[in-house]
Amino acid sequence: MTMNFSERADRMDVRYVARLARIRLTDAEADELQGQLDDILAFVGELKRLDVQEAPPTDDSSGNRNIWHEDVPRPGLPHEAAMALAPTARHGQFVVPKIME
Amino acid sequence: MDSREMVELDVETGLEAMARGELTSEAWTAALLERSAALNSRLNALTWQAGETALAEARAADAARAEGDERALLGVPVAIKDLLNVKGQPCTAGSAILKGYTAAYDATVIARLREAGAVFVSRTNTDEFAMGGSTETSTYGPTRNPWNPDCVPGGSSGGSAAAVAARLAPAALASDTGGSIRQPAAFCGVTGFKPTYGRVSRYGCTAFASSLDQVGPMARTVEDAARLYHVIAGADPADSTTSPQPVDGDVAALRDAHDLKGLRLGLPKAYFAEGLDPEVEQLTRAAIGQCRALGAELVEVDLPYSKYGIACYYILAPAEASANLARYEGVRYGNRAEADTLLEMYENTREQGFGAEVKRRVILGTYVLSSGFYDAYYSRAQRVRTLIRTDFEQALSQCDALLGPVTPTPAFRVGERSADPLAMYLGDIFTVNVNLAGLCGLSVPCGFTSSGLPTGLHIIGPAFGEMQVLKIGAAYQHATDWHLRRPADPPPDADVDAKTK
Numbered sequence: 001m002t003m004n005f006s007e008r009a010d011r012m013d014v015r016y017v018a019r020l021a022r023i024r025l026t027d028a029e030a031d032e033l034q035g036q037l038d039d040i041l042a043f044v045g046e047l048k049r050l051d052v053q054e055a056p057p058t059d060d061s062s063g064n065r066n067i068w069h070e071d072v073p074r075p076g077l078p079h080e081a082a083m084a085l086a087p088t089a090r091h092g093q094f095v096v097p098k099i100m101e
Numbered sequence: 102m103d104s105r106e107m108v109e110l111d112v113e114t115g116l117e118a119m120a121r122g123e124l125t126s127e128a129w130t131a132a133l134l135e136r137s138a139a140l141n142s143r144l145n146a147l148t149w150q151a152g153e154t155a156l157a158e159a160r161a162a163d164a165a166r167a168e169g170d171e172r173a174l175l176g177v178p179v180a181i182k183d184l185l186n187v188k189g190q191p192c193t194a195g196s197a198i199l200k201g202y203t204a205a206y207d208a209t210v211i212a213r214l215r216e217a218g219a220v221f222v223s224r225t226n227t228d229e230f231a232m233g234g235s236t237e238t239s240t241y242g243p244t245r246n247p248w249n250p251d252c253v254p255g256g257s258s259g260g261s262a263a264a265v266a267a268r269l270a271p272a273a274l275a276s277d278t279g280g281s282i283r284q285p286a287a288f289c290g291v292t293g294f295k296p297t298y299g300r301v302s303r304y305g306c307t308a309f310a311s312s313l314d315q316v317g318p319m320a321r322t323v324e325d326a327a328r329l330y331h332v333i334a335g336a337d338p339a340d341s342t343t344s345p346q347p348v349d350g351d352v353a354a355l356r357d358a359h360d361l362k363g364l365r366l367g368l369p370k371a372y373f374a375e376g377l378d379p380e381v382e383q384l385t386r387a388a389i390g391q392c393r394a395l396g397a398e399l400v401e402v403d404l405p406y407s408k409y410g411i412a413c414y415y416i417l418a419p420a421e422a423s424a425n426l427a428r429y430e431g432v433r434y435g436n437r438a439e440a441d442t443l444l445e446m447y448e449n450t451r452e453q454g455f456g457a458e459v460k461r462r463v464i465l466g467t468y469v470l471s472s473g474f475y476d477a478y479y480s481r482a483q484r485v486r487t488l489i490r491t492d493f494e495q496a497l498s499q500c501d502a503l504l505g506p507v508t509p510t511p512a513f514r515v516g517e518r519s520a521d522p523l524a525m526y527l528g529d530i531f532t533v534n535v536n537l538a539g540l541c542g543l544s545v546p547c548g549f550t551s552s553g554l555p556t557g558l559h560i561i562g563p564a565f566g567e568m569q570v571l572k573i574g575a576a577y578q579h580a581t582d583w584h585l586r587r588p589a590d591p592p593p594d595a596d597v598d599a600k601t602k
Contacts (some may be wrong), residue, residue: 008581010477021467022430022444024452037465041525046476046563047485056526057483058490060312060342061539061564062299067341081205087437094432099443101252 010045012037108268109587112177115200115271119166119176123340126159129397130220133178137223137269143591144245146254146263148183149191149224154540156489158220166216173332175218182261182583183224184231185309185316187211194307195227195239195257198435198454207302208305208317209340210274210333214355217332222270226260228427229456231281233257234528235518243515246289247588248554252512255285261319262289266588272320272329276306278313279414280507280532283544286319287507287557290546292574292584293319294326297564299344300405301330302337310421311342312535313414321585323545323574327329327352330567350568353369358575362396367500369404372531376512381556384504384548388558388577392504395576402496402503406488410534413489416469417537422459423466429454439598461522477561486537493538497563500521504575506531507544507557541567542576 012033018025025033079092093098102118107129110118114227120122134150140148151158155178162176181187184194186204188211193199207215214221228238236244236259244259246252247267254263256276262285265273270277275282277295294317301316306312318329366391373382393399431437431450438449454511455463469478496503511532518525535542541564544557558577564568578584 011466011472014464017464017468018460019448020471021463022447022451023455023463024425024448025460029457029460033461034462036461037468040465040526041468042414043523044416044478044482047409047412047416047481049244050406050409050481050485050488052481052484054486055487055491058486058537059481059483060298061537062342062344064582065419069338070321077205078442082433085202085205085434087431087435093467095585096432097439097441097443097446 010041012041104135106462107132108136110271112174112271112320112328113322115177125435126162126178126220127156128223129176130155130159130178133222133270135324135499136362140267140269140455140590143250144247144263144267146226146260146267146269147223148193148226148260149179149240150221151190152286154189155220155222162218162220170218172218173328174214176220177272178220178222179197179214179329180223180225180261180264180273181211181221182227182273182275184227185211185274186305187221188487190221190224190489191308194231195229195241196454196459197240198429198450200240200436202429204271206305206594209337211305213333214573223264225258225264225273227256228259229497229553230307230422231257231276231278232422232458232462234280234284234525236260236285237515237519238456238475240456245515245591247591249512250591251514253288253515255288255512257281259285262286262291262293265289265291265321268587270325271558272318272325274316274329274333275315275319276316277536279418279536280529282317282319283507283532283542283557283559284528286544287555289513290555290583291321291585292323292326292546293317293544294330294571295535295542296334296567297541298536298567299342300334300348300567302340302343304337304339308425309471310418311425312421313418315536323543323571323578324352324355327355327571344565346565351552354568355575358572359579360396361392361573361576364397364502364573365500366392366397367400367402367496368502369402369407369496369503369505371404371407372505376509377506380550381506381509381511384550384556385558388547388591389504391580392573392577395580400500402499404492404496406485406492407534409485410489411526411530412536413482413485414529414533416478418461418561419466420470420479421466423463423470426459426463442547446534457523464526489534490538493534493540502566502570503561505559505561507559511550511554511556519524539564541570541571545574545577546586547581548583549586
């Protein structure tokens, strides 16, 4: 059986995509995921056979558009309550490793 | 009334007993807490029990009732899926990355239950971030099916389903992104209801796939599910995807549902195709026969695109999940893995905080949204979603609701599908389309296999057709007693290796 390009399953570079997703993988994890994701991509690739030209995309099914609110302040989470959840905070601010040398 | 009788009460009988002065919320809550403490090591349905705070809420409810208060759920103990925020309680979504996190606010559905007088008695186990169909991917370990502890309870709301089935709570809240209320309800022999997308606020519900997630109830009867549904449903300014359409009907309207005369119910041919377990098929067909006996007219309907639902879902849901879960980076809340640089901190935090299924889906979602593949996968799946919606619109223009199985098989054994994610995904075949098309769906118990596992009848209604679906479910339950069956308590020596921490 011959497949044209659009029907061929894509092969993901798992290590590269994991870096985009900010997830570190061990070599063993990456190898296992590669096989599983190849299978999943081959399966979901069946959609490539469908003609979807006439179908507009569905973002969500609610049909809601442009829900407006009055431009008035509403109570939100107090600053202290939000900061209390931070893994590391100092002087009411989040602490992260330095990003500049 | 002794505590053994109290744990058997459903929401309706509990409310009646409290109204007659034969039961206090405090005693009911204490009985459920005691039973939960005794059974949870074997079922692992709960991730946390409220203890003293629940008893305090119960006492407040009893005091209010003594003053004449008759709110809809006053003093009713409810279990909550561990991804809905209840202020002051843990909210982990079954993930290591949120272990130790305490909710700073109430989800809208929780605020509404609280206003109606409910007591928040426990939190229920879930697949990590609701990603799974078995409640095995939770950082707390797998939940066990009360009908057979060697089997999974389904997922992702397996903890809520198991808790309701095992009499740890009369009702629970859960969430359904691709079947996560209906499938575990079917596997555990309880009633599970997924309202239409937009019917119930998602504010404070830990996000998985925002165009598909919907919160709904699990209970032992359709009426009880409706009691919770009517409290939580309706527009919410904090969730602009909620519908402004008023919520119709009430529980009283279901009491008189005794026949299905005048209703046309559609049977999707594709739902009885190859791959359906013969016992599940036979039990589903028997339930459909019961609906005909109750007066419904049955018609066959075509859903030509429904077979593409799984492929469509497993592009869209991971795509949305990869965006939603970007927020877990160790900066603002949740757990952090320390590192010398910011990038390493992100990577280490997410390596250590996420389990295998979440990593798999976030990576898959990142891929289908990435430059060069977006059109081929994500954009195409959005268009296929439209074809699936149109399919259901056409089918539901010929009938009032659709009937079919909820799951292709009964509950499977713990571990059976863990190594094969695709096999797990295919179990969602009958449920995902309801989310993709934005419809409502109900699972009601409709029999037991020869090995004693429950199955569910799936009742699918049009968008905002909640009352129609609930009436069909209520009429079916008034004519059957499958929903009244109860699993035996697991033996004390049940071999459960569930991790507790």
